[in-house]
Amino acid sequence: MTETRAGHEGRGAPAGRRSGPGRRPGSPDTRATILAAARGLFAERGFAGTTVRAVAGDAGVDAALVHHYFGTKADLFVAAMEVRVDPRTAVAPVIEGGVDGAGERLVRVLLSVWDDEESRLPLLTLFRGVGDPHGQRLLRDGLMRMVLGPVGSGLGLDQPDRRMALVASQLFGMVAMRYLLVVEPLASMPAEQLVATYAPIIQHYLDAPLP
Amino acid sequence: MTETRAGHEGRGAPAGRRSGPGRRPGSPDTRATILAAARGLFAERGFAGTTVRAVAGDAGVDAALVHHYFGTKADLFVAAMEVRVDPRTAVAPVIEGGVDGAGERLVRVLLSVWDDEESRLPLLTLFRGVGDPHGQRLLRDGLMRMVLGPVGSGLGLDQPDRRMALVASQLFGMVAMRYLLVVEPLASMPAEQLVATYAPIIQHYLDAPLP
Incomplete structure (x- = not known):
């Protein structure tokens, strides 16, 4: 209950930091979890109201991992919005x-x-x-x-x-x-x-x- | 330069607090200044991306004053968006x-x-x-x-x-x-x-x- 997630306050966390205690390893499941979190938040708050940090928080991963997999917030948006129908x-x-x-x-x-x-x-x-x-x-x-x-x-x-x-x-x-x-x-x-x-x-x- | 505006951290600041050192007194000019700031921010960031605090900051007044004059963020939006043409x-x-x-x-x-x-x-x-x-x-x-x-x-x-x-x-x-x-x-x-x-x-x- 009193545990603080690592990196919560860390705006300046180094971008390359990808694994560590309490963070999920990169895997197809992690990608899917991030995308699902992004879809939910973008749908609820729109593009401007959604931050990569909030997506990472919902997905239970570090923001740096989101950036590593998907790049910028705009890139994440494109990936998350991928429509089912071609x-x-x-x-x-x-x-x-x-x-x-x-x-x-x-x-x-x-x-x-x-x-x-x-x-x-x-x-x-x-x-x-x-x-x-x-x-x-x-x-x-x-x-x-x-x-x-x-x-x-x-x-x-x-x-x-x-x-x-x-x-x-x-x-x-x-x-x-x-x-x-x-x-x-x-x-x-x-x-x-x-x-x-x-x-x-x-x-x-x-x-x-x-x- | 090192001065912090009163109420900056104060989410729970009492709503009735309207005047004090460093805050502009209520006046038609103040209303207009707040509305101009709101128009600029809503236009730039949209409704979701704009906070009453940010509008207050741009207008150089306390957020409580904005609430006092215009009510909620939605009320402020309506007031700011008042179209010139009836x-x-x-x-x-x-x-x-x-x-x-x-x-x-x-x-x-x-x-x-x-x-x-x-x-x-x-x-x-x-x-x-x-x-x-x-x-x-x-x-x-x-x-x-x-x-x-x-x-x-x-x-x-x-x-x-x-x-x-x-x-x-x-x-x-x-x-x-x-x-x-x-x-x-x-x-x-x-x-x-x-x-x-x-x-x-x-x-x-x-x-x-x-x-």
Whole structure:
């Protein structure tokens, strides 16, 4: 009860110090424990509100070990946020079907990923970082480029950047209302009704003449 | 140089302690100084990353004085985020013109407020709180209810909640892309081109048959 964890006060602990009394040895289990702690804290407190020290504390390891395995807090965030669904696999059917009906397929794929609780948690955490410069960069360069970039070029759109930015603006807002702000009736609406509502709009952004 | 500000270590400092050596007396100037410090810190670090103590530090006053004037951190946030534009005034012309063309007027009003740097800063800070439960409540109950609720009822829409949630989903996403994530080409696009792009979509959500 009165024992103090080693390194608790030690901001200046040497970075190379990795093993010692009371610290777990490096192992796949330790990595998984750290990642689980990071996911929990990032989800609860967001990127800015989470420290590597707090993650280490929750995982029962020294902060230096977290840095050793995962690098900076931003690196840890990327590792922890690794979504279960590979975005390239998920959007493949959207692209393969061609432009016709691509709007509907895209909305349906997106909702199937977000409606699944296991894939939603890390994505939600990623979206919670939207207020933070790191989180913004991750969202813009990660999700936007990994998911929407390939769709735009895969479908062979004219003005792909402009069209996919419009698509992103609607899908981002839909996700924000349904999952982040939990605005009714969108939050409780059946996925197929949302597909029917948004598919024509996304299709419009994909292939209608733009002003 | 070696002087320590009173109360620096004092988490349990009595709440009523308001004046003393080294603290500024309460005055309109002090309020303004605190609000300016709060705006700066909330904008820089978001809601979760900002403490009342840090705001007090930046303003050069005791944290108890901040609590005395503004209450909790959430109360301070609301006070600091007070937007320059009264949303009721801003949306009045959208409502007065009736449903016809309301989509276009709404997009134009929104962009005129957001493109103005003075009104953008507090709004941006409000949006940065989207990852945080407090910020979410403020966004949902504040902006959504203050701005979009009156439009839905003022225009006499059928299914106003559903239609305004759809409107919100597109406008929120547009704002996120243009001002928060700064996604090109939306970030640099002339406002009138955005109006022409989004007005038909917003109008659709306002008055088209919905699935």
